[in-house]
Amino acid sequence: DAGITQSPRHKVTETGTPVTLRCHQTENHRYMYWYRQDPGHGLRLIHYSYGVKDTDKGEVSDGYSVSRSKTEDFLLTLESATSSQTSVYFCAISVQDRGGTGELFFGEGSRLTVL
Amino acid sequence: AQTVTQSQPEMSVQEAETVTLSCTYDTSESDYYLFWYKQPPSRQMILVIRQEAYKQQNATENRFSVNFQKAAKSFSLKISDSQLGDAAMYFCAYRSPRFVYMRFGAGTRLTVKP
Numbered sequence: 001d002a003g004i005t006q007s008p009r010h011k012v013t014e015t016g017t018p019v020t021l022r023c024h025q026t027e028n029h030r031y032m033y034w035y036r037q038d039p040g041h042g043l044r045l046i047h048y049s050y051g052v053k054d055t056d057k058g059e060v061s062d063g064y065s066v067s068r069s070k071t072e073d074f075l076l077t078l079e080s081a082t083s084s085q086t087s088v089y090f091c092a093i094s095v096q097d098r099g100g101t102g103e104l105f106f107g108e109g110s111r112l113t114v115l
Numbered sequence: 116a117q118t119v120t121q122s123q124p125e126m127s128v129q130e131a132e133t134v135t136l137s138c139t140y141d142t143s144e145s146d147y148y149l150f151w152y153k154q155p156p157s158r159q160m161i162l163v164i165r166q167e168a169y170k171q172q173n174a175t176e177n178r179f180s181v182n183f184q185k186a187a188k189s190f191s192l193k194i195s196d197s198q199l200g201d202a203a204m205y206f207c208a209y210r211s212p213r214f215v216y217m218r219f220g221a222g223t224r225l226t227v228k229p
Contacts, residue, residue: 031215042119042206042219050215058216090160094215101148101167102210104217106160 003027006091006107014115019078021110023091025071031094032074033104034058034066036087043090049074081114088112117142119209121220128197129228135182136192136223138207147211149183149190154204154222163205166190194225202227 003026013019023032031050035043035058045058047066055066063085065077078085088111092104118141128134140149151163166174166183174181178198182191194201207220 033216035219040124040221042121042221044219045216048216088158092160094217101150101165102215102217103148103150103162103165104160104208105162109158109160 004091004093004105004107006089006110008110009108010111012113012115013081015082016080019081019112019114021076021089021091021112023074023076023107025074025093027093028071029093029095030071032068033092033094034064034074034076035090035092036060037090037109038087046076046089078112081112083114086112086114117144117147117209117211117218119207119218119220121205121207121223123223124221125224125226127226127228128194128201130199131196133193133195134197134225136194136205136207136225138190138192138220140188140190140207140209142188142209142211144211144213147209149181150208150210150217151179151181151190151192152206152208152219153201154206155200155202160206164192197227199227199229201225 033048034046044060049055049068067075091107094102120139147168149166153161164176178195204222208217210217
């Protein structure tokens with residue numbers, strides 16, 4: 001158990017509304033990630049963070065923003081949700097210790113449906 | 116950019132038999148890390164096995180082993196003595212030491228028949 005919790009776990013919203021997903025970790029890891037999972041695409045990186053206020057874009061970042069004001073929390077925001085953002089969203093952390101392989105530990109996922 | 120390809124969207128295996136899931140990747144780097152993750156119906160992502168490219172020896176974790184062919188850029192997962200609990204989506208993933216994120220394949224859905 002890597003101490004990662006995501007909220008909400010399920011959400012249904014309407015097109016055009018803002019949505020924020022929260023990822024919380026209890027172990028003070030530096031690196032945090034947001035991925036989305038879609039059939040036929042596997043998991044694709046949206047944004048990641050390498051420290052408080054330090055974030056960078058991933059391969060599918062359009063329409064998403066992130067914030068990290070505290071080590072333990074990484075927020076993903078959809079400013080104006082679209083149906084193409086219906087997906088399962090995973091938060092992950094990695095332990096980037098020297099010599100480590102950097103494997104990811106995942107939260108339980110948040111299923112978002114945009115009507 | 117590195118790509119990870121899983122060419123088998125679905126596979127099935129009889130309980131107690133052996134199955135091999137395929138994964139190929141594209142990279143120009145010589146040092147990197149490879150992973151297999153399992154996602155059961157619970158949706159939780161579980162690390163199954165990892166391999167460092169500089170290691171010649173194939174990784175093994177109990178009934179799970181890999182066949183790592185660096186020159187062919189192939190990283191297949193072998194599951195021996197398949198169990199009903201092995202039924203899941205399996206994702207192959209690649210990580211470069213230059214980047215802090217991981218790239219995933221599209222996944223293979225494994226069904227285990229009793």
